[in-house]
Amino acid sequence: xxxxxxxxxxLVLLMINTIVGAGIFGLPSKIFSLSGIxxxxxxxxxAFIVFILVLNFAEVGSRxxxxxxxxxxxxxxxxxxxxxxxxxxMLLTRIAAYAALINLFVTYLSFIDPVFLRPVYRNFLMxxxxxxxxxVNYRGVKNSTIFNNYFAIAKILPLLIFVLAGLFxxxxxxxxxxxxxxxxxxxxxxxxxxxxxxxxxEAVLVNTGEIKEPRKNIPFALVISxxxxxxxxxxxxxxxxxxxxxxxxxxxxxxxxxxLFMGTSGGLLITIGALVSIGGAMNAMMLMGPRIxxxxxxxxxxxxxxxxxxxxxxTPFYSILFFAGVSLIVSLTxxxxxxxxxxxxxxxxxxxxxxxxMIKLRKTDKNKTSYFKLPYGNVFAIxxxxxxxxxxxxxxxxxxxxxxxxxxxxxxxxxIYLYMKQKNxxx
Numbered sequence: 001x002x003x004x005x006x007x008x009x010x011l012v013l014l015m016i017n018t019i020v021g022a023g024i025f026g027l028p029s030k031i032f033s034l035s036g037i038x039x040x041x042x043x044x045x046x047a048f049i050v051f052i053l054v055l056n057f058a059e060v061g062s063r064x065x066x067x068x069x070x071x072x073x074x075x076x077x078x079x080x081x082x083x084x085x086x087x088x089x090m091l092l093t094r095i096a097a098y099a100a101l102i103n104l105f106v107t108y109l110s111f112i113d114p115v116f117l118r119p120v121y122r123n124f125l126m127x128x129x130x131x132x133x134x135x136v137n138y139r140g141v142k143n144s145t146i147f148n149n150y151f152a153i154a155k156i157l158p159l160l161i162f163v164l165a166g167l168f169x170x171x172x173x174x175x176x177x178x179x180x181x182x183x184x185x186x187x188x189x190x191x192x193x194x195x196x197x198x199x200x201x202e203a204v205l206v207n208t209g210e211i212k213e214p215r216k217n218i219p220f221a222l223v224i225s226x227x228x229x230x231x232x233x234x235x236x237x238x239x240x241x242x243x244x245x246x247x248x249x250x251x252x253x254x255x256x257x258x259x260l261f262m263g264t265s266g267g268l269l270i271t272i273g274a275l276v277s278i279g280g281a282m283n284a285m286m287l288m289g290p291r292i293x294x295x296x297x298x299x300x301x302x303x304x305x306x307x308x309x310x311x312x313x314x315t316p317f318y319s320i321l322f323f324a325g326v327s328l329i330v331s332l333t334x335x336x337x338x339x340x341x342x343x344x345x346x347x348x349x350x351x352x353x354x355x356x357x358m359i360k361l362r363k364t365d366k367n368k369t370s371y372f373k374l375p376y377g378n379v380f381a382i383x384x385x386x387x388x389x390x391x392x393x394x395x396x397x398x399x400x401x402x403x404x405x406x407x408x409x410x411x412x413x414x415x416i417y418l419y420m421k422q423k424n425x426x427x
Contacts, residue, residue: 002067002209003314005142008217010149011204014284015225017152018200021281022104024159024233025254025274027197028240033248035182035190037175040237042187046194047230049387053351054226055374056384057202058219060358062372063365067209068295070202070350075299077357077364081411086353087296088410089346089403094203094289095323096343098282099331102126105278108271126331129279133286134324140313141210144287151280156232158273162258162266163235169261170242192394198229199347202354204284206291219372289327290319300421301414345403348391355384 006014031039060073068075071090075083106125110116116125137144181187201222208214236254240247244257255274258266294316297306310317358381374380392400 002309002316003141004210004212005140006145006207006211008212008220010145011211011217011221012225012228013149013152014145014207014287015201015204015221016228017148017155017280018204018284018288019198019225019229020155020159020232020277021200022101022274022278023197024236025252025270025277027193027233027253028237029247029250029253031190031193031237032241032253034186034193036179036248037177037241038179038182038187039190040234040241042190043194043234043237044230046191046198047226047233049191050195050198051226051230052380052383052387053355054201054222055380056355056358056377057205058222059372059374059377060354060361061205061208061218061222062215063361064208065214066295067207067291067298069205069208069291070354071206071292071295072208072299073357073361074353077360078353080299080301082353083299084296084301084414085407085410086350087292087301088414089349089406090203090206091289091292091296092406092410093343093346094285094292095327095330098285098289098323098327101278101282101285102129102327102331103334105129105275105282108275108278112271123332127328129282130324130328130331133283134320136283137286137290138310138313138315138317138320140315141207141287144283147283148280148287151276151283155273155277155280158269158276159232159236159254162254162270163232163239166239166243166257166261170239171245172242174242174245188394192391194233195391196344196347197233198226200284201225202347202350203288206288206295209291215371285327286320286324290316290323293319293322301417303417345392345395345399348388348395349403352385352388352392355381355388358384 028039031042035042061069064072064076066072068087069090071083071087074086103126106116106122109125115121136147182190205218208218211217240253240257243260244250244253247253247257250256252270255267255270258270262269293302293306296302297304297319306319306322307316308318309315359378362377
């Protein structure tokens, strides 16, 4: 049995660590180039939309105490095939995310020492980092959780210093309230970019089987982490606008802004913060990713050995080794670029299906009371569905086609597994 070692505040830090990834270090300039000072209201609009989704996840997630998260919710509401598709897409997303992060980590290191641009050193470093994170997670969820807590605090501190120090150097003239509002397509694009800067919470819920008192702690952690991230992002954007005149053109906006009022040491502090942030996100992926194949195995949709637990550490060690091995191969070959392109749609499909599952579970579990019940829940669920449909409608056709290819490939593998399983049972 998996050990419930993730406590209430561990869960909050895990969600913050997952949501606040490497993207925040480039986000301020991307959204400012589209919407100018109106990037701030776009941020709060985005937070409102995501908060609706978070409340849906809070109710649905509080119904379960097993590992699986969105995969398990959809399995309970809609059955095996829709659940497998979501579980498969979530697994692809986690592998792609880990591979993208570790490549980004080595790229940041190359700014400090160009030697890491050489393929031999680059590959050796990626293998070493993956091995270290595998070892930490292999030896127990408690070790991984402690590791995550340090990462979460360490990544927040440099950004917090940036915000608190930067507030004293704000130039009011850079906030031109006479600026013409951006065209609606640009404002919508800003919200779409921000939506995915606020996500990641859904992946943490995969670890429900290792969370203490999930019915109480999941809603708490979702609300607290999202409130913190909203305020934190808003302050970072506010300081970036108020300090950096060329914000729209900056490739490293937070680093460039920090150098203006803290000098070279400020830029170095933010660069180190970026490395810590990426490292923390990689550890979170190594914690969450293997639990997807574990959950699929528990429901007999993956080979049974994926749900086998280590006799001493109570971790799904085969799933961890599988996730680490595949992620490293994908990282070294660069094939993660294809999977990253469909990550956005994968996330939206999860939001859509979980919002729909909330309506279905309310109908089928009318007598169940031991969960967090959201007032006017069906209204929030419909709002979540509509928001997800709007996000899907903004996706590119080629990306939708890539998702269909990924789903088809997963179904083929699933069919082969079922055939082999049936064949073996007939012998």
